[in-house]
Amino acid sequence: MARTHGSHSDITGPRVREAALALFARHGYAAVSMRRIATEVGLQAGALYNYTPDKQSLLFDLMKQHMDTLLQALEAQPQPSQPVRALETFTRFHIRFHAERPEAVFISYMELRNLEAANFEVIEGLRRRYEDHLADILRRGVTSGVFGVSEPRIAAMALIAMLTGVNTWFRPEGRLSLPEVEEVYWPMVRKAVAA
Amino acid sequence: MARTHGSHSDITGPRVREAALALFARHGYAAVSMRRIATEVGLQAGALYNYTPDKQSLLFDLMKQHMDTLLQALEAQPQPSQPVRALETFTRFHIRFHAERPEAVFISYMELRNLEAANFEVIEGLRRRYEDHLADILRRGVTSGVFGVSEPRIAAMALIAMLTGVNTWFRPEGRLSLPEVEEVYWPMVRKAVAA
DNA sequence: CTTTGATCTGAACATACGTTCAGTTAAATC
DNA sequence: GATTTAACTGAACGTATGTTCAGATCAAAG
Structure with a gap:
């Protein structure tokens, strides 16, 4: 060699x-x-x-890898049958996973428009799978009466937007630790979708 | 001439x-x-x-104009003394204002890193004023006991991130009208910060 | 009908871009 | 120690970049 x-x-x-x-x-x-x-x-x-092979592939590979890692890590989480517990697991997981890799998160949200059409489709599909996971939790909670949301899919996107927003201000050396951040966001998430 | x-x-x-x-x-x-x-x-x-004068000024002027318009429109809104009413006013205003100018909103969130340092400071200052408006509403509600948030400033950023997220999926020709979107988000906002 | 001056063209400036490729380098193999 | 070959260099390719500016254009003013 x-x-x-x-x-x-x-x-x-x-x-x-x-x-x-x-x-x-x-x-x-x-x-x-x-x-x-x-x-x-x-x-x-x-x-x-x-x-x-080219610059575009470099971008796509980074985004693809990020989304694959995200979905894989999500599926590795415990999946409580109680919707409220499942929502808590998701919330804490999302905050931690995203706070730990701010660069990949930033790219995955900001550079979508620089993806060629076919590459964009792939990333969008993966993102939708992630949103669906949360939407399903919400739907189960609505069915069992513990959640009160009129549009589970939209509520899922709203919660994800709120949680990803952590990355705009969170700094590891800042006033709040990551567990403390979880304690700020989890009550808001829980109450937002409460029945 | x-x-x-x-x-x-x-x-x-x-x-x-x-x-x-x-x-x-x-x-x-x-x-x-x-x-x-x-x-x-x-x-x-x-x-x-x-x-x-140059390309950078073109970007800065667009972002500055957007933020100025935003703050001016915010101040033109009624300012109810009841925190819950003030929050509702803010929520509906934010959704409407941002949904009506998706391009300017997109630029103002995505192109911050392409601003020269001095220009960045200006835009950040204006954004902070907007966030402070909401944080103040939350603080008043906490004081009067109608809201229960541990970190008003962070809660303000969280709600704004959630509401701005509307722009990632909302289309005027879509299934939901803007008033209907308000009816989906306002209950989530209200409950998220409830005592 | 001449003058004026804001508006715009077209060419040029130096520099940078993504990508290709013949050729050099040097560690691993025999 | 000769051979092999993945890894890398350095130069070149055509094209594009932001910006400048002398000169052309032409509606309005005098």
């Missing part, structure tokens, strides 16, 4: 994606050049094409 | 801003060139510099 000038394919590949993630999040996809990503990793621009 | 080739400064100026608004919203600030804006208006790129 072949070797490198101080780093491996196994090492450089992830480093390229990490640099792209950080730069796309900070400056936006369109504002970041391949040369800038390469400089961050210590390469010439041409070398990036050993790791991605 | 001077005249034009079929259009005026008074007419071309607004058209430039309208074109920039639409294009920035659709493709993003960094992805839209001055030539593209010019083409949309029927000009050569150089002529745009009769209406803006």
Whole structure:
């Protein structure tokens, strides 16, 4: 097998994606050049094409990976049968998962319009699956009488928007810890959909 | 005074801003060139510099104008002394105002990172004033015992994030009218901060 | 009917873009 | 120690960028 000038394919590949993630999040996809990503990793621009067919794929792969990780982590959560407990699990999970990877979250919400049509469809489909999970919890709660929402699907999007908003102000070194943030948001979520 | 080739400064100026608004919203600030804006208006790129000193000012002016209009419209609203009524007024106002100008809202949330530092400060200050208005309503309600929120400032940001989320799915030709949307969100807002 | 001056064109400026590729480098294999 | 080949360089490709500006245009003013 072949070797490198101080780093491996196994090492450089992830480093390229990490640099792209950080730069796309900070400056936006369109504002970041391949040369800038390469400089961050210590390469010439041409070398990036050993790791991605093109710039668009770099963006899509980051977003796809984020959504896959999200759905996988969601399914790994306990799924209480009581709707209120299921909602609490979802709320705390969403806050934690998103607060832990602000760059990927930022990109996934901001760069949708820079995806080519086919790539956009894929990401939208994954996002919808995530929303459906919450909408189903709400519907079960409505059926059993513990929740009172007239439009479960819209309520799901409203709650997700509220919870993702944490990322606009939360800083790990800030006044509130993540568990404390959960204690601020969970009562609001619970009451918002209460019967 | 001077005249034009079929259009005026008074007419071309607004058209430039309208074109920039639409294009920035659709493709993003960094992805839209001055030539593209010019083409949309029927000009050569150089002529745009009769209406803006540079591209950055074009973005900043759009965002500043949006925030000014927002704060002015907010202050023109009735300000009920009862916190619950004040919250309802705010909620319905926010939904309506934002749903009516999706492009300006989109830009104001997505292009913050493309503002130069000094311009960013200005927009952030205006946004904070808007958030403070809602936080004050919540604080008054906590004092009078009708609201039960542990962190009024965070609760304000949470509610605003939830309400602005309407823009991600609402379409005027969709199933729900704007008044119907208000009837879905207002109960959630009211209950979320209830004592 | 000449003058005026705001408005706009068209070309140019230096710089940057995404992508390709022939050729160099050097670690691993035999 | 010769061979192999993945990893990378450096230059080039055509095209695009934001901005400037001398000069053309033409409605209104005198």
